[in-house]
Amino acid sequence: MTNTDNTFGAAFAGFAASSLCLGVLSTQAYSYFKRYPLDKRFYKWLVAGLWLLEVGDQCLIAHAVYTYLVSNWGVVTILLAPPVWSLVLQIMVGVVTGTIVKLNYAVRVWRFSKENIPVTGLILLLTFGELGVACWYTVKSFQLDSLANIGSEKNLGTLSLALGMATDVVIAAALCWFLRGLRTGHGKDDSVVNSLIIYAISTGGLTSVISFTTLLLYNFMPDNFIFMAFYFVLSKVYANSFLAALNTRRVSRGRGTDAETTTMPTFLMVGKVTQRTIQLDPEAHAQSPISPGKSDQKSSLSPMQSHTYAEAW
Known part of the structure; x- marks a missing residue:
């Protein structure tokens, strides 16, 4: 049966x-x-x-x-x-x-x-x-x-x-x-x-x-x-x-609504680039009013990491 x-x-x-x-x-x-x-x-x-x-x-x-x-x-x-x-x-x-x-x-x-x-x-x-x-x-x-x-x-x-x-x-x-x-x-x-x-x-x-x-x-x-x-x-x-x-993509180039902060990384994100950017202090070229004797060539280096996620599609 x-x-x-x-x-x-x-x-x-x-x-x-x-x-x-x-x-x-x-x-x-x-x-x-x-x-x-x-x-x-x-x-x-x-x-x-x-x-x-x-x-x-x-x-x-x-x-x-x-x-x-x-x-x-x-x-x-x-x-x-x-x-x-x-x-x-x-x-x-x-x-x-x-x-x-x-x-x-x-x-x-x-x-x-x-x-x-x-x-x-x-x-x-x-x-x-x-x-x-x-x-x-x-x-x-x-x-x-x-x-x-x-x-x-x-x-x-x-x-x-x-x-x-x-x-x-x-x-x-x-x-x-x-x-x-x-x-x-x-x-x-x-x-x-x-x-x-x-x-x-x-x-x-x-x-x-x-x-x-x-x-x-x-x-x-x-x-x-x-x-x-x-x-x-x-x-x-x-x-x-x-x-x-x-x-669950983090979109780039204006695609989608990437204002959400809870998105997780997926396979659609490739081309990850990590780079260090050297920025010059804009005030370094001006002579300090308090310390006029300091060199006007003074500059400060601030390392910055930028992460760019490009869509693989």
């Missing part, structure tokens, strides 16, 4: 969790357009596109869950029928979102590494490899005679999830490695770099853990839908991490 808790129940739990993630994503998208009205048009379209993709992804999840839990309420034999089209198509939409986000992080690696071709090329190879395998998995899933046989495509599904997890690890490791080169020895500068390293580890670690958990569940428990619950939220975690990076 089919256990409805780890099949229909797990799918419903995944739908609820992904709905919550979509709510967070919508809030971040609203915050982005409100705080950065002068940002580049390309990234405005990118944010809008990611949000629309995830809204579409959530609609597909909702349709699949509604089909299994409402339209076929109590009909357990629905699991023996071919998978509903929306459930299969959702796989592809989720991978597209992850691919877009990973390509943007690949650009970050490219710039932080001073155009390192091997590392950036490896990230691109893994990213497009995952996309290709996911496309083939989607095609094969449409050909399934029964949803209960979804485990028959375990090899393709495992490879796709493994490639995604490997990409996250490589991106996080590459960013941490190349960010080390931005350290200058100044406490304030190094604290920014350390914050970026922590952000890289936490973001890559979170998506890697979700991918790894989905992979394990899919391999060891393919007969239930618990792995689907984790996969439902995966693409939204990618999108949220990207928008979080956009919304």
Whole structure:
């Protein structure tokens, strides 16, 4: 007898969790357009596109869950029928979102590494490899005679999830490695770099853990839908991490509202320049009325550190 808790129940739990993630994503998208009205048009379209993709992804999840839990309420034999089209198509939409986000992080690696071709090329190879395998998995899933046989495509599904997890690890490791080169020895500068390293580890670690958990569940428990619950939220975690990076920028060149003092450094801030500026005391050229005998060549040197954060976009 089919256990409805780890099949229909797990799918419903995944739908609820992904709905919550979509709510967070919508809030971040609203915050982005409100705080950065002068940002580049390309990234405005990118944010809008990611949000629309995830809204579409959530609609597909909702349709699949509604089909299994409402339209076929109590009909357990629905699991023996071919998978509903929306459930299969959702796989592809989720991978597209992850691919877009990973390509943007690949650009970050490219710039932080001073155009390192091997590392950036490896990230691109893994990213497009995952996309290709996911496309083939989607095609094969449409050909399934029964949803209960979804485990028959375990090899393709495992490879796709493994490639995604490997990409996250490589991106996080590459960013941490190349960010080390931005350290200058100044406490304030190094604290920014350390914050970026922590952000890289936490973001890559979170998506890697979700991918790894989905992979394990899919391999060891393919007969239930618990792995689907984790996969439902995966693409939204990618999108949220990207928008979080956009919304925590310190903007420059008049873009956005940088009057806020609580913004944190992100990967969108590169080109950090630390320099010491020598300023001449304007009063040093004038003879002191109290000490007229002092030389008019007197000057004072005041070291000043200036930190310029330029956007990488």
